[in-house]
Amino acid sequence: MNNGFASVARLTLAVFILVVVLAPIMLMFATSLKGDEQQILIDFGTWRAFWVFPGDISLENYRQVLSDVQAPLLRFLFNSAVITVSVVVVGIFVNSAVAFSLSRLEFKGRGLLLAVFVSLIIIPMEALAVPLLLMMNRVGWLDTYQVQIVPFIAHPFSIFLFYQFFTKLPRDLDDAAYVEGASPWQVYWGLALPLSLPVIATVAILQSLEIWNSYLWPLMVTRGVEARPVSLALAQFFGTPPPIWGDVMAFSVLMSLPVLLVYLGFQRWFIQSAVNAAIK
Amino acid sequence: MGPGVLLTLLFIVTPFVLSIFLSFTNQRLVPNLNIPTEFIGFRNYERVLGRPDFWNALGNTGLFVALIVPIQGAIALGVAMLINSKLPMRNLFRGVFFIPTVMTMVVVSVIWAVLFRIDGFFNQFLDLLSFGMLGPVDWLTNETTAMGSLILLSAWQGFPFQMVIYLAGLQAINPELYEAAKVEGSTSWQTFRHVTFPSLRNTHVFIVIATTILGFKLFTQVNLLTQGGPQGATETVVQLIYQNGFQQGKVGFASALSVVFFLTVLLISIAQRYILTNEETK
Numbered sequence: 001m002n003n004g005f006a007s008v009a010r011l012t013l014a015v016f017i018l019v020v021v022l023a024p025i026m027l028m029f030a031t032s033l034k035g036d037e038q039q040i041l042i043d044f045g046t047w048r049a050f051w052v053f054p055g056d057i058s059l060e061n062y063r064q065v066l067s068d069v070q071a072p073l074l075r076f077l078f079n080s081a082v083i084t085v086s087v088v089v090v091g092i093f094v095n096s097a098v099a100f101s102l103s104r105l106e107f108k109g110r111g112l113l114l115a116v117f118v119s120l121i122i123i124p125m126e127a128l129a130v131p132l133l134l135m136m137n138r139v140g141w142l143d144t145y146q147v148q149i150v151p152f153i154a155h156p157f158s159i160f161l162f163y164q165f166f167t168k169l170p171r172d173l174d175d176a177a178y179v180e181g182a183s184p185w186q187v188y189w190g191l192a193l194p195l196s197l198p199v200i201a202t203v204a205i206l207q208s209l210e211i212w213n214s215y216l217w218p219l220m221v222t223r224g225v226e227a228r229p230v231s232l233a234l235a236q237f238f239g240t241p242p243p244i245w246g247d248v249m250a251f252s253v254l255m256s257l258p259v260l261l262v263y264l265g266f267q268r269w270f271i272q273s274a275v276n277a278a279i280k
Numbered sequence: 281m282g283p284g285v286l287l288t289l290l291f292i293v294t295p296f297v298l299s300i301f302l303s304f305t306n307q308r309l310v311p312n313l314n315i316p317t318e319f320i321g322f323r324n325y326e327r328v329l330g331r332p333d334f335w336n337a338l339g340n341t342g343l344f345v346a347l348i349v350p351i352q353g354a355i356a357l358g359v360a361m362l363i364n365s366k367l368p369m370r371n372l373f374r375g376v377f378f379i380p381t382v383m384t385m386v387v388v389s390v391i392w393a394v395l396f397r398i399d400g401f402f403n404q405f406l407d408l409l410s411f412g413m414l415g416p417v418d419w420l421t422n423e424t425t426a427m428g429s430l431i432l433l434s435a436w437q438g439f440p441f442q443m444v445i446y447l448a449g450l451q452a453i454n455p456e457l458y459e460a461a462k463v464e465g466s467t468s469w470q471t472f473r474h475v476t477f478p479s480l481r482n483t484h485v486f487i488v489i490a491t492t493i494l495g496f497k498l499f500t501q502v503n504l505l506t507q508g509g510p511q512g513a514t515e516t517v518v519q520l521i522y523q524n525g526f527q528q529g530k531v532g533f534a535s536a537l538s539v540v541f542f543l544t545v546l547l548i549s550i551a552q553r554y555i556l557t558n559e560e561t562k
Contacts, residue, residue, distance in 0.1 A: 010365055014373050017359060021377055024391045024436070031394070045399040098284035113285075120292055122549065126497050126518045127542040130525035130534040131298040132291065134309060154287035213384045215500045216518070220526050231386045235504055238390050245394065252387045263382045267375050270382065271444045278445040278486050 026050045028256070032249035035060035040245050061250035071237055073254060076230040079145070081258075083229060084211045086149045088204050094153055095203065096196065099162030100188045104174065114163070120156040126216060133220050147221045148229065152211060158203040161276065165199045166192060202273040205266075212259065230255045303536035309529035317532075324536035334537070337508075337515045338544070344431060344516070345495035352435045353487055356442030361476070363443075364450045374447070381440040385500040392433040393505060396420050420505050423513045430501050430514060438494070442487050449483035450476070485556045489549050496545050517541045 027050050034040050035058030043049045065073050101107075102114050132151060141147040174187045182190070193200075218232040225233075234251050263270055303324050307317050328334050359377060363370050380388070395401045396419040403416040419429040457479065461471045499518040502508060508515035508523075521541065525534025 007366065007368075010362060010367055014362060014367055017362075018373065018376055020436075021380060024388075024395065025379065025383070027394060028387070028391050044394055044397060044401075045404055049394070049401065094284040094287065098288075117288070120288065122493075122546060123292065123296060123542060124493065124497055124545060126499065126521065127538040127545075128292065128295040128299065130521060130531055130538055131295040131302055133526065134302070134307070134531050135295065135298070137309065150287070151291035154284050154291060156288070156292070159284070209382065213386075215386060215503075216522065219503075220522075231384055234384075234390065235386050238386075238393075238504065248390060252390050256383055256387050259382050259384070260379070263379070267378075271374070271378060274381075274441050274444045275448040278448070278483070278490070 023050050028249050028252050031245055032061055032253045033057045033059070034246055037244060037246055044245075061246040062254070065247050065250045065254070071233060072225060073230070073233070073251060075225060076228055076233040077254065077258070079227055080212055080229040080231070082145060083148045084208050086145070087152050087211050088208045090149075091153045091155055091158060091207055092200055092203060095155055095158040096162045096193060096200075097188065098154075098159050099166055100192055102159075103163050103166035104187070104192075105184060117156045117159050117163075121160060129216060129220060136221060142221050143223055143227050145227050148211075148214075148218060148227065152207075155203075155207060157277075158207060161199055161203055162196065165196050169195060198272075198276070201266075201269045202276040205270055205273040206277055209259075299535045299538045299542075301535075302532050303539050305532045307532040307535070309525070309531050320532070324533050325540070327533065328536050328540055333512065333515065334517075334520065334540075336512050337517045337520045340427065340512075340514060341496055341498060341516045341518075343427065344434075344498055345492050347431050348434055348438075348495050349488055349491045351431065352439050352442060352491060353484075355435060355439045356487070357446050357480075359439070360443045360446035360450055363447060374444070377443060378440040380437045383437060385437060386504065388433060388437045389501050389504040392429075392436075393420070396429055396505075421510050423510050426506050426510060426514050430498075430505065434498075434501060438491070442491065445487060446480065446483055449480045453479045481556075485553065488556065489552050492548060492552060493545060496541070496548075517544075 030048075030050055030052040031040055031043075033052045034043070034056060039056075065071075098117070102110060102117070136142060136147050136151075169192065173191060177187050177191055212229075213231060214229070215231050215235065218229050219235075222228045222232065234248075234255055237251055238248050304319055304321060305317055306315065306320050306324075308315070311317070363374050363377075367373065397403070398416050398418055402419060406414050406417065417425055419425045453476065457475045458471065461475050466474070497518055498516045499522065502514050502516050502519050503522070506514040508519050517537070518541070521534050521537050524530045524537060
């Protein structure tokens with residue numbers, strides 16, 4: 001009897017948290033689907049802010065934000081995708097190669113180099129932004145893709161995660177390969193990298209969220225629309241008064257949808273990557 | 281490993297060294313021919329430490345961290361324990377609860393701007409609870425509520441990350457400890473106090489340090505929703521770096537701010553690690 005009561009109470013609490021988590025997201029979807037801006041403003045003051053009746057659904061806001069020539073949304077999404085994919089894909093090879101060398105190759109100063117990488121983890125990007133901006137300004141990289149890609153490829157935390165994984169791989173595996181005449185490069189490429197798929201997933205998820213969501217850096221290095229990422233474009237669209245809420249929310253949905261879909265597909269990987277980042 | 285080391289040297293080590301170097305100069309973003317760049321000794325640091333707006337920003341950022349760490353941590357632990365109990369459909373709940381963390385802070389700020397409107401959800405709620413006696417409050421432009429509002433939306437976005445980490449910690453606790461507590465007739469509060477909470481020590485250390493570092497970087501929400509206002513009540517250190525270094529082009533001064541910011545984060549993390557891991561030996 002008591003047990004039954006407790007489980008009902010737990011379920012109720014869980015549903016309450018579910019509502020708190022989902023309500024703001026519902027508001028975004030519902031508002032984006034309402035064609036009448038006046039109605040949106042009236043709804044904001046009631047529970048209808050979180051809901052749209054099927055009969056009232058309109059795709060007008062989506063049509064508007066997708067056809068806005070001054071703020072080409074598809075271009076922004078494309079920019080963010082190019083930047084994120086480049087950083088993550090190149091980053092996986094570069095960072096895992098550093099980690100492999102640190103864990104497997106014998107050379108002078110290896111321990112020192114490892115210590116340097118570990119201590120670099122703590123430097124926040126925010127503390128480097130201004131001098132980095134000055135450097136990028138000097139080489140004329142402002143308003144480009146590379147200014148948003150190249151500085152973020154080397155990622156000490158990813159190197160650290162790969163390093164931890166490689167040190168746990170049994171040495172016998174590489175020894176067997178070396179006996180057969182493999183080069184260190186072949187061991188890395190043919191053996192270590194394919195085995196590190198779980199770390200690759202963790203690193204890819206953490207780094208892509210970081211890049212897709214970045215805001216301070218694009219704010220400093222992009223002026224025009226050519227290389228502007230979608231997060232900054234939404235911020236500027238939102239910051240231009242008066243906000244047209246239907247359009248702003250349609251913009252938000254289109255920015256969130258790619259990430260939400262990837263999340264739905266790889267839910268377990270996302271949650272596991274958060275856990276992997278924490279357990280050191 | 282060549283490319284990785286080279287990229288690290290160029291884009292992490294160089295700007296780091298450069299920020300220390302520049303902090304002793306009056307370097308500007310756009311060179312001004314009338315003011316040649318020169319060494320000015322510790323003058324930038326004297327100005328940083330002598331300006332009330334720096335101490336205000338540091339105080340605000342510290343307040344944000346001091347509040348969000350326990351609030352977000354408590355919510356995360358509570359929700360993790362709920363999921364870890366015999367909750368039906370726990371994988372579904374866990375999957376949905378995680379969603380805010382994959383949402384971009386820009387989108388989160390936009391949505392919460394609506395909830396904080398003068399005719400928005402929070403004011404309607406306040407009106408309902410107080411039978412129309414209180415409110416409406418302009419949450420984001422009111423000096424006493426602006427920071428609290430930012431904390432609320434940040435906790436909503438951030439708690440799921442800590443939740444899954446706590447969940448992993450909870451699942452690693454030896455079930456025999458719970459059996460022993462049951463045999464001794466512990467109440468659920470006693471079990472939490474003497475078994476669950478202390479068993480999560482390593483998780484607490486990670487969560488406290490990681491959330492503190494994240495909290496010190498507070499910028500996006502502030503830049504979008506309050507611009508540091510009202511009357512500087514939500515000004516943060518990163519916002520100050522952005523304003524001085526980028527908007528006003530004072531690279532030398534902003535570099536000094538960056539160095540002080542980095543040292544603050546470093547010292548606090550070291551202190552936290554020292555205090556939290558030393559308690560273990562007590």
